[in-house]
Amino acid sequence: EMKSGPKDFLHINDFDKETILKIINRASEVKALLKSGDRSFLPFKGKTMAMIFAKPSMRTRVSFETGFFLLGGHAIYLGPDDIQMGKREETRDVARVLSRYNDILMARVFSHQVRWFVAFFDIPMAHVISHAQPLMRSHEITWMDQNPTQTGNASCDDHPSFAEGRGNFELDFSSEAPLILHIAEVGHMYVAAKGDACYRREDILDLAAYSSVPVINGLTDYNHPCQIMADALTIIEHIGQLEGAKVVYVGDGNNIVHSWLLLASVVPFHFVCACPKGFEPDEKTVEKARSAGVSKIEITDGPKEAVKGADVVYSDVWASMGQKEEASYRKQKFQGFQIDEALMEIAGPKAYFMHCLPTERGVEVTNGVIEAPNSIVFPQAENRMHAQNAIMLHLLGL
Ligand code: CP
Numbered sequence: 001e002m003k004s005g006p007k008d009f010l011h012i013n014d015f016d017k018e019t020i021l022k023i024i025n026r027a028s029e030v031k032a033l034l035k036s037g038d039r040s041f042l043p044f045k046g047k048t049m050a051m052i053f054a055k056p057s058m059r060t061r062v063s064f065e066t067g068f069f070l071l072g073g074h075a076i077y078l079g080p081d082d083i084q085m086g087k088r089e090e091t092r093d094v095a096r097v098l099s100r101y102n103d104i105l106m107a108r109v110f111s112h113q114v115r116w117f118v119a120f121f122d123i124p125m126a127h128v129i130s131h132a133q134p135l136m137r138s139h140e141i142t143w144m145d146q147n148p149t150q151t152g153n154a155s156c157d158d159h160p161s162f163a164e165g166r167g168n169f170e171l172d173f174s175s176e177a178p179l180i181l182h183i184a185e186v187g188h189m190y191v192a193a194k195g196d197a198c199y200r201r202e203d204i205l206d207l208a209a210y211s212s213v214p215v216i217n218g219l220t221d222y223n224h225p226c227q228i229m230a231d232a233l234t235i236i237e238h239i240g241q242l243e244g245a246k247v248v249y250v251g252d253g254n255n256i257v258h259s260w261l262l263l264a265s266v267v268p269f270h271f272v273c274a275c276p277k278g279f280e281p282d283e284k285t286v287e288k289a290r291s292a293g294v295s296k297i298e299i300t301d302g303p304k305e306a307v308k309g310a311d312v313v314y315s316d317v318w319a320s321m322g323q324k325e326e327a328s329y330r331k332q333k334f335q336g337f338q339i340d341e342a343l344m345e346i347a348g349p350k351a352y353f354m355h356c357l358p359t360e361r362g363v364e365v366t367n368g369v370i371e372a373p374n375s376i377v378f379p380q381a382e383n384r385m386h387a388q389n390a391i392m393l394h395l396l397g398l
């Protein structure tokens with residue numbers, strides 16, 4: 001088959017509707033073949049895949065490794081302590097080395113794009129970003145401290161005066177320019193530069209840019225495209241088609257939501273995200289999905305109204321990987337957003353329940369909802385392998 005679209009699978013909307021539906025269709029075909037017990041289809045024979053994990057995983061690791069093996073290939077698992085991309089070695093070097101050994105790379109990392117991590121300890125929040133080099137002036141800096149009540153954006157020209165607080169700060173920007181930030185506090189000037197207390201974190205866009213072989217996004221803090229491809233396959237299997245379906249996500253406006261939004265900018269359906277104020281998905285991504293003009297997209301803080309008439313009610317953890325220390329804070333903020341039997345009752349009899357898993361039963365969803373007959377979380381998990389097999393076949397032009 002002739003391959004179309006970009007070399008990597010990083011965001012669903014990098015591909016057109018035809019290609020996305022073709023991949024999903026291929027997933028069904030290869031799934032049927034594997035389910036029949038046929039093991040003669042070995043398109044990945046003689047091929048190897050390196051799988052980079054900076055975070056834990058069950059589904060992603062096992063489904064990729066198993067799927068690649070079942071179709072004839074060999075997959076290598078690299079855990080968080082192995083190559084330490086962006087820490088032990090720069091991402092661009094990892095990319096160029098691994099693509100000389102492997103035919104394809106899969107990565108689960110924290111950062112989606114270049115991100116500098118600067119550890120400042122015991123600096124009062126009020127004095128954090130007082131000045132930046134002219135080089136940096138046009139770039140937006142996202143700052144974040146450990147207290148989740150205080151997050152936001154500040155351009156370098158700003159002199160934000162924040163409430164008192166101390167902690168670590170993450171500076172997000174996509175510039176290749178050297179980072180020289182003057183972090184001033186009363187009686188103390190802190191200058192962070194690359195190679196100093198400031199280092200470049202692992203990020204998937206860099207990995208893909210420097211890799212000569214296809215790179216697949218196995219989840220970043222920004223999105224999780226393989227999951228939503230598997231979810232689309234699952235919806236098609238249960239409802240007949242995704243087009244026109246009403247999918248209502250209830251919970252945190254996180255990486256899962258971003259992938260739903262990016263799918264909605266390619267394939268038409270009705271997507272609703274019900275999340276507490278302050279936990280909305282990334283504004284630019286919502287805007288991108290809306291301006292694509294393909295799907296009806298709603299962001300609301302009213303889960304009860306949102307779920308009415310849903311074909312799918314979807315949930316995910318309230319505290320994602322990397323946010324676990326915020327779990328109890330988030331539990332308070334997400335009161336009223338748990339998917340329970342009463343909410344599924346409002347959704348109506350045709351509503352399926354979906355969850356990317358892992359789940360914290362009794363937090364974002366009740367045990368009863370997960371175990372109910374209309375819960376399709378396990379077929380959904382199973383489809384990770386089939387969706388990914390089809391993604392890999394597409395990227396390898398097979
Ligand atoms: N849904 C999902 O990606 O699961 P893992 O974190 O176990 O890979």
Ligand code: NVA
Nearest residue numbers: 254316320321356357
């Ligand atoms: N939002 C979750 C998804 C896990 C598959 C996380 O990032 O941890």
